[in-house]
Amino acid sequence: MEFMMVDRLPVPRLSTYISATVVSISAASYYSYKYSMDASTPEQSAIQDPSQTEDPIDVYYEQMLNVLAFMLQDPLCFLVLCNGAICSIVMVGAVIQSLVLGNLRPVEHIQFRERLWNWVIYKFIFMFIILKAYTLDKVALWLFWYSTLGFLHLMTSLCKDRFEYMWMSMGTGTRVNWKYIHMSVLLSIGFIFSLFLLNFAYLVGLTLSKHIFAFMVIECLMLAGSIAHIFLRHYIQLFHRNSINHTTSPGKFIYYSELGLDLGIRVMEILHYSHAIIWTNSYLTMAGFVIFMHMRQLISDIQKRLQKHKNFLWVHSHLEKNYPMASIEELDVNSDNCAICWEKMDSARKLPCGHLFHNGCLQSWMEQEPSCPTCRLSLTLGHDQNIPMNNTNNVGQDTLGTHALTPHHFFHFDGSRYLSWLPSFSVEVTHSLRPPSQILTSQLETMARQVLQLFPYYPMSMIIEDLLTTRSVDLTIDNILEGRLVSPLQNIEDEPAIIESVPTVSSVEQFINAPSYTKFNTNLGEPVIDDLVSLGSQFSKSPDERENILRVRKQTMIMKARQKYMSKVSSSKTE
Amino acid sequence: MAGSALRRLMAEYKQLTLNPPEGIIAGPITEENYFEWEALITGPEGTCFEGGVFPAKLVFPSDYPLSPPKMTFTCEMFHPNIYADGRVCISILHAPGDDPMGYESSSERWSPVQSVEKILLSVISMLAEPNDESGANVDAAKMWRENREEFNKIAEKLVRKTLGIPINP
Structure with missing residues (x-):
């Protein structure tokens, strides 16, 4: 699902979107209130005369119903209402995001935007060309269905990214554990929801037509599958983190179910798309073309995965056959x-x-x-x-x-x-x-162009080089954003900006560049150097302490180097 | 898998803290992310980089130690084996599969028995004895071969810069 143009499309700010929705809804309700009042005044006055005693709340209620009925009939107001419903889903999403995930990292932002637009574009094509939803009520229903599904999909992929990021940190404290629990709960709710939607597809889709039922079911299954896949991968990661020795692996069953899910989701997607194309007979249309491209990507993914598995099997049997386990002696x-892994061997x-x-x-x-x-x-x-x-x-x-x-x-x-x-x-x-690693040069070039679009001031050769190691557009963008890949051009133009983007480095740099070279032997230096002996030979258990000790050691090293340099310079001068 | 990579990095950090080799300090930039380290390397004695303390950044892949980390100097450098943007080009940092220059034998390349300490030690020896065939920085390689005096002057400036000492005191 990689659209080049998608990268550039902006997503409106959340607050703008919400306020625009609120304004449009209030405008629409005012408009329909006016109209419904105009239309119903003669009747209402006639009816209301005998029922003067009616409760004012009931009157309001009736008016509300009138307005609502009018809004549902007027196409423009109807769309505004649909937008309102989508907006409420977005708001729920924003609340969940701030509660569970906190602020998004810049990479997550980019990926989120990309996924959102891909989803919107694909489903747009799907709705109008495959499902042929031309009447207003059909559009509304599909819109609702797809926005709910899309919401769940985006949440799942955000959680997946975040999980992967969290595996990279050492944290095992209660705060991190809480985060894990939060995200697991969120994912389980997503899983339950997808089952719920599956049920809905069964109840509603089946009464409409078998094809629509099949579309809906596959979409739900893909969602449920990807959530299960995340859980499984998470389990494997936890296993790797907690297993003390490397004699055991997570087990055949886990390995195969991970492989199965990974392949299964992709096969389902291919089935889904081919079903859509065959059903609507749209081989030679634009939509057909887009879908074919996507299917090609999926098939190559499957091939790569299978090759990796084949390699795994070969290595496994090769090891078993030719190299015996070491004896206890x-x-x-x-x-x-x-x-x-630098850990003790109980078996090898x-x-x-x-x-x-x-x-x-x-x-x-x-x-x-x-x-x-x-x-x-x-x-x-x-x-x-x-x-x-x-x-x-x-x-x-x-x-x-x-x-x-x-x-x-x-x-x-x-x-x-x-x-x-x-x-x-x-x-x-x-x-x-060397299986999955080899990417064709043409593929590499398109990938590089994609990155180049985002960061035009980076030289192509550098991006390609990085892509060769990362093998993914996302990872390279990640590298650029987090300052691991620094453009030589940018380096000359705005050096200080780069330094600022790397907080801890900046502290050292500032320290180095601070014009304090005259005061090495002031009180700042001496006690630190005295501590060094004790600092060098300990490895604290508390992360904060470790961080501090490392910082002090670095400062001491620079300080000592300065002292040594200055004394060397002064001695050479006296000579 | 990231889990075993994390434990290995932790072990290496511990070892580097308890038995630090001469002129090397290295550790994670923050405790939140063990896959990005900062290292300080002292210029080897008796060379033009003597006395300098050069900061560098190490970025580890999630399948470390199966794949090598990437190393970039975050200070200004002028050296035949360091690109203009600070990336270090030595064979120990290249995965066995790829060979960008086409001259290294696989025995010099990355393998999981290598470690941060070994990388930093080979970077120090690279500072002392540049390999002017690799040509990550062609200008530097040329100057190293043909005009050693000029090269030494530039190195001297860089050393002063990393220490925060003005060029003309």
Whole structure:
């Protein structure tokens, strides 16, 4: 769902939108009040005469009903009312956001805006071209349906982003736990709502037509699926954080259900779109084109995911088959921690070069690069034992030692001696070893252009370079926004602004640049230096204390460097 | 996964705090986000960068240590292996898969057994002995080869700048 133009479309400020809605609603009600009064005065005076004793509240109530009935009939007023309903949903969303999530980070803002516009555009196409909602009441109903769904979708993706951000911080305090609980509650409510909507689809959609029922059901299922996916990923993350040693992984069941959900949501989306296209027969229309593009993206996502899974399976079986777990004696002899995660090894896998690692750690490294992390011994060799034609096999096993020392493309050379088709096979293998990372250059260029639109003063080459490592537009934008990627142009023009955007760095910079070089040996310096010995040898348990100690250590280091430099300069002068 | 990355970073932070190597201080910028660090590196003695304290920023990926962090100097630098925007170009920071310059053997590149400490130590040795073949900053590489005196002068200015000492006292 990546529309280039979407990036630039602004979203009106919340307060402007709400006040505009309030104004329009009051204008519409005033207008309809006037009209309904004009229309009903003759009748009403006739009716009201005998019922003089009526309660004034009842009269107001009746008038209200009159006004409302009029508003529902007048198309313009009707739209205003619809807008009012959407506005109330937006307000609910804003309240929930401020209660649960607090302020959004700039990246979240951008992503939110992008998602909102994508949603609006896609559903607009869907409503008018696929569902052919031309009458006012139909439009209103679909509008309501889609705004509710869209609201839930946006909330879910915001929560997802926030969860991912929170995994990055060390916090385990009660405040963070509360945040987790808040967001979980919010997501569960979203899940219940999606089930509720599913029920609604069953009750209403089925009476209308089977096709509409199918559309509604798939939309609800996609929402419920994505919420469940977030929960699952969260569970896996928690597992990784809390598991003391890396001997266990979250388990086959969890892995496969995550994979299943991930693929399932995308397959459902593809089904949804193909159903829409087939139903309306709109292969060659603009809407059909947009939807086809989107489906292409989805299919390539699925392919990448499947390739990653294939790679995972290969590494898994490769490890199981060729490298045994280390025995207890071997573990006793080896007192080191696992070199990948730096934690103690209670059980480990042993590589032919004698290095030991946690099974889980080794697995995730091998998915990336099949070599020993410590000595870089290539570990692709065992792969030739999987090849069905076994006449090379004996040779491979006999020369295990020599083979193992060579990089893996040597094996492909070897294979060609025996069978002409082997080389092409092994090329395939090396390809799948670095699977999801490879992006076509054309794709890269479009991605870079997208980033360039947002940040025109960044050189294209730099963006492409960053995209090569991040492999996602969002992450690169993230990098730029958070100052990790600094444009050389910008650097010259407004240096101070960049420094300001990195708060802690600024404190050090300010400290360095402060014109206080004359007073190194004033009272500020000395006690700090005295403390250094004790500071250097402790690692506090409290985060605040750690932060302070680090700051003091940095300042002391700069101070000492200054002193040393000045004394050097003065001694060279006296000479 | 971010969970194990976090624990590993915590362990590295602890080690760097308890046994800090000579001339290196490094730690997270804030305790809220362990994936962005600031490091202070002292210019190695006996070189043109001697005495300077150079601040740099390290940004870790969520699958650290499987992928290398990115390192950027936040002060002005002039060095053959540092881009104009401060990014550091040394082989230890390159993932085994990619080879932007096409000259490194994979044995010099990133692997999970590397650590922040090793990165910073190799940056210090890079400051002492630039690799003028990599050419992240071509002007600096040329000057390093052909006009060492001028290079030393610029380095001296940078050292003074990081310490906040005016050029002409």
